[in-house]
Amino acid sequence: MRLRTLIPATAALGAAAVGYATVIERNWFVLRRYEVPVLPPGSAPLRVLHISDTHLTPGRKRLMAWVRALDELDPHLVVNTGDSISHPQAIPGFLDALGPLLDRPGVFVLGSNDMYAPEPHNPARYLMGPSSRWRIKKEPDLPWEKLCDELTAAGWLDLNNQRGRLTAGGLDIAVAGVHDAHVKRDRYEKVAGQADPAAGLRIGVMHSPEPGLLDLFAADGYDLLLAGHTHGGQLCVPFYGALVTNCGIERERVRGLHRHPAEGPAWLHVSAGLGTSPWAPARFACRPEASLLTLTPR
Ligand SMILES: [Fe+2]
Numbered sequence: 163m164r165l166r167t168l169i170p171a172t173a174a175l176g177a178a179a180v181g182y183a184t185v186i187e188r189n190w191f192v193l194r195r196y197e198v199p200v201l202p203p204g205s206a207p208l209r210v211l212h213i214s215d216t217h218l219t220p221g222r223k224r225l226m227a228w229v230r231a232l233d234e235l236d237p238h239l240v241v242n243t244g245d246s247i248s249h250p251q252a253i254p255g256f257l258d259a260l261g262p263l264l265d266r267p268g269v270f271v272l273g274s275n276d277m278y279a280p281e282p283h284n285p286a287r288y289l290m291g292p293s294s295r296w297r298i299k300k301e302p303d304l305p306w307e308k309l310c311d312e313l314t315a316a317g318w319l320d321l322n323n324q325r326g327r328l329t330a331g332g333l334d335i336a337v338a339g340v341h342d343a344h345v346k347r348d349r350y351e352k353v354a355g356q357a358d359p360a361a362g363l364r365i366g367v368m369h370s371p372e373p374g375l376l377d378l379f380a381a382d383g384y385d386l387l388l389a390g391h392t393h394g395g396q397l398c399v400p401f402y403g404a405l406v407t408n409c410g411i412e413r414e415r416v417r418g419l420h421r422h423p424a425e426g427p428a429w430l431h432v433s434a435g436l437g438t439s440p441w442a443p444a445r446f447a448c449r450p451e452a453s454l455l456t457l458t459p460r
Contacts, residue, residue, distance in 0.1 A: 183397070183444035191228045191436065193235075194453040196419045198429050200385045201333070201459045202362055208331045208457040211237035211263070214369075214390025215435025217248040217275055218256045225436060225450075226259035233262040235454050238331030240266055240318075243390035243433060244273030244342065244369035246309065248280050248440055253309055257316075267330040268318035269337050273369040273391060274345040276309055277302035280439045321367050323349040334360075338384070339367035343375055344391060344409060350378050357383040363457070371432050372410045380428040386457070387430045392416045394434025398447035417448075419455075431455060 201208060211232055216225065240263050246256050257264070310320050319326040321339025328335050336358045341347035348368070357364035363386065366379035371389035379387050394417035395404020404416040414420075417434040421427075436450045 179446070180444065183446040187445045187447075187449055188438060188443060189224050190449050191225070192449045192451050193232070194418075194451050195456070196431065196453060197456050197458055198386065198419065198431075199458050199460050200363065200429055201457050203459045205333065205362065205457075205459050206331065208239070208333055208363070209235065209237045210386075210455040210457060211235060211240045212243065212388055212431060212433050212453045212455060213240065213436065214243040214433035214452075215245040215273070215275075215393060215437050216256065216259070217245055217435075217437030217439060218252040218259065219247075219249040219440050220251050220255055222255070222437075226255055229259040229436070229452070230261045230263075232452055233266075237263075237266060237454065238333075239328075239335070240268040241365070241367060241388050242268065242270040242313075242318075243367060243388055244271050245275040245390065245435065245437070246270075246273075247304060248275050248437070250279065250304055253305060253312060256309070257312055264313075264316040264318070267328050268313070268316070269321050269326065269328070269339065269365075269367055270313055270318055271321050271339045271367050271369050272306055272310070272341060274342050275304075275439070277304055277306045277345075279303050280441050282441050322347075323352040325353050327361075333362040335363045335365060336361035337365045337367065338379070338382075340375060342369040342391075343372045344370040348372075348375060350375060354378070355382060359383065366428075370409045371415070371430065374410070376411075376422050376428075376430060380422050380426055385428060386455075387422060387428055388433075389430070390433045390435050392432055392434065393438065393445075394432075394448040394451070396438060396442070396445055396448055400447045404448070417451075
């Protein structure tokens with residue numbers, strides 16, 4: 163192929179890929195389903211809906227409608243691992259998207275994007291290492307306290323460096339979580355200690371799946387560890403996967419269900435999340451997702 167043909171063909175291919183990633187795949191939501199054998203013998207199955215990284219901005223009506231319809235899955239428990247908003251006026255839309263899910267038992271932690279409004283940057287920066295390296299703001303400028311107030315007023319447990327206890331689907335569940343380690347707000351010492359062995363299930367919740375935190379939760383006896391933050395790599399290579407994880411976890415566990423540690427007793431689910439930063443509004447080979455984890459007896 164001659165150069166004067168190759169250049170326009172390459173440009174056309176690139177434009178098509180950008181169009182696909184920003185318009186089609188970014189709105190091509192998918193529900194992942196997993197079965198996790200983590201309950202005591204004889205327990206009835208428990209449906210846990212895991213949502214993460216919606217990064218909601220006003221006007222994302224498709225995303226809001228898709229999230230709202232997740233209530234049809236009839237989950238016993240909803241877990242939100244943060245980065246829910248990316249705009250100062252996004253909270254009403256986020257609550258509206260959750261809709262009837264707020265009437266169910268739920269827990270949440272925050273991510274950095276719930277606190278710091280995203281700023282314009284080169285989208286390629288996402289591929290250049292953890293974004294915490296680039297953060298320069300000192301003070302939060304998003305209404306994260308209002309977000310927490312609204313969710314707790316609905317009955318959801320705030321697990322930012324806190325423990326909690328709830329009943330879902332008739333099961334007694336001990337829960338604990340940490341704030342976002344990506345911006346050094348995690349304080350594991352506030353939740354440290356053996357998870358109650360008398361509970362039917364123990365769940366550890368965090369935004370960023372940093373290996374050190376996963377080790378701590380697993381060592382304290384948490385059966386199921388839930389995290390988001392990675393966006394599954396967001397811009398992936400077909401048949402290869404994520405190029406970056408944006409945190410300390412390895413590429414192979416950038417999303418999906420795995421054990422932690424590799425041969426250990428705990429299960430880890432990392433959600434690839436539902437959104438993107440408004441300044442990098444593209445996903446490629448990494449569809450936006452929510453997950454329904456059906457917990458079953460060991
Ligand atoms: Fe995120």
